[in-house]
Amino acid sequence: MSTTASDNATDVLRVEHLSKSYGAVTALTDINLRLGKGEVLGLIGDNGAGKSTLLKILCGFQPPTSGSIFLEGREVQLKSVNHARSLGIDAVYQDLAMVNQLTVCENMFLNREKIRWPLLSTRTMRREAQKRLDEMGVRVPDVNARVAKLSGGQRQAVAVARSVFSDPKILLLDEPLAAMGVKEGTIILDLVQKLKQRGDVSIIIIAHNYGQVLDVCDRVNMIQGGQITLDKRADETSAQELTDLVVAEYRRAMEERQQQSA
Amino acid sequence: MSETTQQSTGELGTSPGGGPGGTGGATASLWRGASMLLRQRELTVFVVAVALFLYFLFSSGQVNTAFIGQTNLINLLSTIAAPIIIIALGEVMLLISGEIDLSVGFIYTLAPYIMYFTVQYYHVPPLLGIILGLVMGIVVGWLNAFLTVTLGLPSFITTLGTGFILWGIVDTTSHAEPVPIPPSTMGVGKIFSTEQLVSSTNWNSIIWAVALTVIMHLVLTRTRWGLHTVAVGGNLLAAREAGIHVNRIKYGNFMLTGLFGALVGIQVAFANNSIDPTAGQYTPMFYSVAAAVIGGTAMLGGVGTIIGAFFGSFVIALVEDGFNILGFSANPLPIIYGTAILVAMIANVQLTRLRERGSR
Incomplete structure (x- = not known):
């Protein structure tokens, strides 16, 4: 973990000595993490490694037990999801963020509706939703289609497209490829690629399926047992190396258990 | 879908002159209605309502003048349908937001008593007495929301409890005795409803119902509140x-339902020229929830339409009134309501299943 002084200046987000415990259970220990401007960081780890806990802290859902978070060099205390959002941190969750009964357009504008008092200006919203989706190359059958009718990939793509609405500085994507096939997954990876080209948003992708994610990431952090165990440029590591790390950890855990039972 | 709308409205326009063919046409449109359950639920209920209307109009083999006469139309629209419609408007909003109000019928019972007590005993101006009755509805709605949303009780239990309490309050304060409308409120009362025995032109209640339906339809489909x-x-x-x-959002919809319940209670009191401790209670609430369900509102939240509930109310009102006009016994009516609820719900559930299957 070599964070040089010159790097610090360009970091959008920096996390220092962050820990989180729930009572006696320690979920995160001394996490140090940084995210450069326009960078795509892959945060990789097994289920239960602490990815979700870190995500919840970074999006303001819960506070850390100790440690500091710096946003563009300034220390911040994230008080709530809305507070984090107002500071430019937005998160896209797996499947939670969409209302099936509403249309693509209504979901995209949920709680940021365009109003011509007292009615919604539906036409303006439709036009703008279509424009936004086109810009990002997200294809849906119809912006007036109910979200329930979309495929998993389309839903996720709409969710990501929606989060970019508020022009966030930092976008946290929680398992964006979970529960979808390879072909579906490429929709999201293309979208991340597009956002990267625009360069005004920094992205953290949280995943436990690293093979695909590696392609779009600039850098990869591996999180194991609540600690960051690897920080490398994506082109300096490989899916193989990451797999080996996980396998090694798995073996250690097995041995420990055998020793305990012996 | 626009095609089918034209067809059904076409029937409405042509059939009154059609005479003997009416029954066959009605049966045919019933069948068509059944097949359309798979597409647009509001439309289905509309078709069923039209079919029932035509059935009662022509079932004797010729135009039933008693059914189409002004006295019966007022009875059908203002006396039977309007209260169900207005309460259903609130219930639909609540059901869509994932809650229910079982107490609204007792708000209905209490509201005119609040008006009576304040006007007779505390000598408040008539309009203020009416407003206080309406405010009581809003306050009970707030209480229902407080218990449900803030304290976390299921709304089914909350409103079961508050309903009983309101029932007890009505019976205690009124000694379970009906009272006449305070004479001083008669003038203002005409806005809500005119006494049916005196005036045979009480269209007020149904006008209120239709106007509120239009407003609530816009609220649900075209405003932020509805979307949220x-x-x-x-x-x-x-x-x-x-x-x-x-x-x-939930507080608002509970309070709205309470307000509508109180409004109906005051309307009915003026229509009957009397305030009755046995008016309201569970029946109008059950009818309204039934109307909402028949109109395609799901109990799990997120799904429902105002227009569907409007026509659902008509279906119930038509069955009740039509049986009466044809001289049938009213005893089997609940069987029909029950069947209608179940059929609508089966269609609802199966439709959702079909859709889910279709999307995979």
Whole structure:
């Protein structure tokens, strides 16, 4: 973990000595993490490694037990999801963020509706939703289609497209490829690629399926047992190396258990 | 779908002159209605309502003048349908946001008593007495929301409890005796409803019902409030995630339902020229929830339409009134209501299943 002084200046987000415990259970220990401007960081780890806990802290859902978070060099205390959002941190969750009964357009504008008092200006919203989706190359059958009718990939793509609405500085994507096939997954990876080209948003992708994610990431952090165990440029590591790390950890855990039972 | 709308309205226009063919046409449109359950639920209920209307109009083999006469139309629209419609408007909003109000019928019972007590005993001006009755509805709605949203009780239990309490309050304060409308309120009361025995032109209640239906339809489909109501009932987490004040939405819909319940209670009191401790109670609430369900509102939240509930109310009102006009016994009516609820719900559930299957 070599964070040089010159790097610090360009970091959008920096996390220092962050820990989180729930009572006696320690979920995160001394996490140090940084995210450069326009960078795509892959945060990789097994289920239960602490990815979700870190995500919840970074999006303001819960506070850390100790440690500091710096946003563009300034220390911040994230008080709530809305507070984090107002500071430019937005998160896209797996499947939670969409209302099936509403249309693509209504979901995209949920709680940021365009109003011509007292009615919604539906036409303006439709036009703008279509424009936004086109810009990002997200294809849906119809912006007036109910979200329930979309495929998993389309839903996720709409969710990501929606989060970019508020022009966030930092976008946290929680398992964006979970529960979808390879072909579906490429929709999201293309979208991340597009956002990267625009360069005004920094992205953290949280995943436990690293093979695909590696392609779009600039850098990869591996999180194991609540600690960051690897920080490398994506082109300096490989899916193989990451797999080996996980396998090694798995073996250690097995041995420990055998020793305990012996 | 526009095609079918034209067909059914076409029937409405041509059939009154059609005479003997009416029964066959009605049966045919019933069948067509059944097949359309798979497409547009509001339209289905509309077709069923039209079919029932035509059936009762022509079932004797010729135009039933008693059914189409002004006295019966007022009875059908203002006396039977309007209260169900107005209460259903509130229930639909609540059901969509994932809640229910079982107490609204007792708000209906209490509201005119509040007017009576304040005007007779405390000598408040008549309009203020009416307003206080309406405010009571809003306050009970707030209480229902407080217990449900803030204290976390299921609304079914909350409103079961508050309903009983209101029932007891009515019977205690009124000694379970009916009272006449305070004479001083008669003038203002005409806005709500005119006494049917005196005036055979009491269209007021149905005008209120239609106007409120139009407003609530716009609220549900064209405003932020409506959109957020669907979002809250459809996916509470997502709604909260988007920053919607989900509690505010539920409080609002409970209070709205309370207000509508009180409004109906006051209307009915003026229509009957008397305030009755046995008016309201569970029946209008059950009819309204039935109307909402027949109109395609799901009990799980996120799904429902105002227009569907409007026609659902008509279906119930038509059956009740039509049986009466034809001289049938009213005893089997609940069987029909029960069947209609179940058929509508089966269609609802199966439709959702079909859709889900279709999308995979």
